[in-house]
Amino acid sequence: MQQRSITLPDGYRSSDVVAFHGRDTEGVAEQVTPERIRKGIVLDGIPVALDIALSTSEARIRIDADAALTPRANALLDDALLNILGLRIDPAPFLAAAANDPLLGDAVRANAGLRIVQSATIFEALTWAVIGQQINLSFAIALRRTFILQAGRQHGSGLWCYPEADDVARLSVEDLTTRKFSRSKAETLLRLAQLVDSGSLSLERSDDIEAASAALLAVKGIGPWTVNYALLRGYGYPDCSLHGDVAIRAALQRLLGEEAKPDMARTEALLAQYKPHRTMAAAHLWATLASQTRK
Template sequence: MERRIALPAGYRLGDVLTFHRRDQEAIAEQVTPQRLRKAVVLANTPVLLDIAFDGQSARCMAQADGGMTPAVQAAVEDALLNVLGLRIDPQPFMDLAAGDDVMGPLAQRQPGLRIVQSATVFEALTWAIIGQQINLAFAIALRRTFIQLADIRHSSGLWCYPDAAAAARLDVEALLARKFSRAKAETLLRFARMADGGELDLVVSERNPIGAISDALLAVKGIGPWTVNYGLLRGYGHADCSLHGDVAIRAALQALLGEDSKPDMRRTEQFLQRYAPHRTMAAAHLWASLSPKGDGNG
């Protein structure tokens, strides 16, 4: 499968590449200045997404081990929009913030900022579980372990980020032996097995709106509001996620307001509420304000 996707004016390619370049060992993602290759299981099939950037467009190729079925093709289309950061239009937030004394100047300093997503909802939520309450370097190492233990490789040689079925087959003891805490390992496998077994429906539909999915995730032992909101943001591209529990968001708000201490979660939630229904982009701009590159990759 091959297609070309037009990129919007002012597209910040560097942000996209930075997000997908996090693992320097590059077992599942290979990133160069003009190319992104990522392996992931889509519709039960190992798939390589190979994206070459050329000016204002992206030439996207997908190689599916086992054939490009309609289900795989649909999953590829979704994954491409996610990894390219094309789900959320940033302009409505920019319009909302234009006259705002606090976020307006910050947003104007970071034009074109977008939310880059994980390839799949499952990847976003498992990454949120893996990365919660630990430093980024350790989280990336655990993510790499998770991918390798799931043991699915594309014919290109890249390891695939697994789907729920592959993750559900893992053993808690194997994760514990590779530096996962028991709580994190049990939550990860509990989530994977519920998703694989149908107890958790992660597909948005008229009968299963995003609010119902959020409530179902919150009912899973070990999954809290931060994990859910991060998953909605990075997995679904939901435009109105409140990341008031995120330490980096609170640190950015402290700096923005010029205060001596971080605002608590309640005050942060109240602040972000001003930007509903575009709180996801508010979070992106706060994250970016902490980054030397201003890339919004919280």
């Protein structure tokens, strides 16, 4: 078992991290308390249980792998920890740019320490985005749980691990449709997993976001909203435009004091003023909908 410690930045809000990873109160791959996150992931084919103890200044991590970690697994682990702890995007530049903004300034100042928390891996973020397409959040969370139990692997401790692409590629469409997945959703998930598993689609982190976006959009069943969500929650890209997101439009409607949500074109134009920090703008807009369950 390995142990690590990560120093957290001043003003770090562990409650945001806990809330994101604790969305599923019946979680099979996550066990979350106010000060601790247990998370199961598969890294280069190896089931790994992470036990992350959080304070305001430090994250203490125990890494329990079912086999010796390969160099690639260790690199993936480094990446996953940045994602899980919300340390990939520095919120300070957006705070400086938007603190006095007439539309978002009040919200930004009220949530100055807000960070973007991510899924552990790009594949997890992308599959979660596909699972959540066009259904309500509670049903999406239940489908995700089913997906983990069908395709994931169980760590020696009993914790389930979110699957890698090759785990999902072994499933059939019927495996998913008999568990309440629509056929189109099941086909998209399997198509995606098979492309990644075969090497036809790379999900390696890249600075060429345009190329990554184009490759994802070429996959049947994946549209612009899914790509932008994956860029935000997976790649940690700082300038995602979530103009297709209903909650973003609802937040803008509230801030604008209007009777109807702005349409997608107007929402895109409103978000454009926050370039190159549109990801943080989206996070602060979501935060204004305090009564809404986190995405």
